[in-house]
Amino acid sequence: MKAAALFDLSGETALVTGASSGLGARFAQVLAANGASVALVARRRERLKTLCEAIVANGGTAMAIEADVTDRAAMMRAFDDVQRAYGTPTIVVNNAGAAQSVRALEMSEEEWRRVLSLDLDSVFFWSQEAARRMIAGGAKGSIVNTASVLSFGVSKGVAAYAVAKAGVVQLTKALSLELAFKGVRVNAIAPGWFVTDINRNFLESDKGQAMKRAIPMGRFGAEGDLDGALLLLASKAGAYITGTTVVVDGGQVVALA
Template identity: 80%
Template sequence: MKAEALFDLTGEVAIVTGASSGLGARFAQVLAANGARVMLVARRKNRLDALCERIAADGGTAIAVEADVLDRAAMLRAFDQTEAAFGTATILVNNAGAAQGVRALDMKEEEWRRILSLDLDSVFFWSQEGARRMLAAGVKGSIVNTASVLAFGVSKGVAAYAVAKAGVVQLTKALSLELAFKGVRVNAIAPGWFVTEINRAFLESAKGQEMKRTIPMGRFGNDDDLDGALLLLASRAGAYITGATIVADGGQVVALD
């Protein structure tokens, strides 16, 4: 089979959370460019609408729904609106989340709970709902979770985030074990340092440049460095892959060993 057919997502329906910027926006564009009809989910509707226009200009199909991933009613509406517009979602990308930079002894309980809720709890509940709907519709599907290199090696000031992302890796394995025989694959991507609007100032600072020197490839991730991993896990190319976490970090984890 030719690569073009192997990675083709024509006929697939995707939901991408955290799609208003950064990796989530890129994921949505890549899925749409390869044939999937995409529902964009985030809190910043104006950004989602702008992304829908860009996707349409490139020949893709996308609609948007404003939703906080921690709002269970909003989650149900997102799935309902996806089904009304496109049919059952067969691809779910759990990308929404937040980082933190507070040392453990200074962290308040509210901040700990906020990070764990956004970065781990939401992944479970959206995966649960997505899988339930796939099974009810009798379709096979793929769930792709965004983990992090910090699930495997930590640094100071990221305790809550690292714990949550390590949880995502284990959750991915647990869900894959329960859902594999039902035709739903669950995998994760663990990015290293990618420059986004949220972290650009820090990564371009002197401290950020110092961090870059610890990456064996000598650079931060580019916009397109996760495209292949996403398409592999979302498409028939990854039909026999489940429970896996693909680390895309320029060798950072290897350097930590």
């Protein structure tokens, strides 16, 4: 089979959370460019609308759904809207998340709960609902979760985030084990440092530049560096891959080992 056919997503319905900017926006664009009908989910309506218009202008199919991923009722409405418009979602990318930079002794209970709710709890509940609908619809599907290099190593000030992202890796394994025989694959991507709106100021600071020098490839992730991993896990090319976390970090985790 030719590579183009392996990675072709024509006829697939994709849902991407955290799709209004950063990695999520790129994920939505890549899935649409390869043939999927894509539902973009996030809280920022205007950004979603702008991105949807750009995808459609480039020949893709996309819809915007305003939703907070920690709101279970909003989650159900989002899945219902996608199903009515495009059919059962067969690709779900759990990308919504929040960064955190508070030292452990200064962290409030509210901040701890906020990060865990957004970065871990929502991944479970959206995966759970996605799998239920795939199975009910008799559709084979792929769930792709966004983990992090901080799933495997920590630095100061990221306790909640690192715990949540380590949980995403274990959750990915646990769900894959229970869902494999039902035709639902569950995998994760663990990005290294990618410059986005959330971290741009920090990564462009002197401290950020020092971190870049410690990455074996000598640079931060660039736009497009995650495209291959996403397409592998979402498409027929990854038909026999489940329970795996693909690390895309320029060698950062290897250097930490």
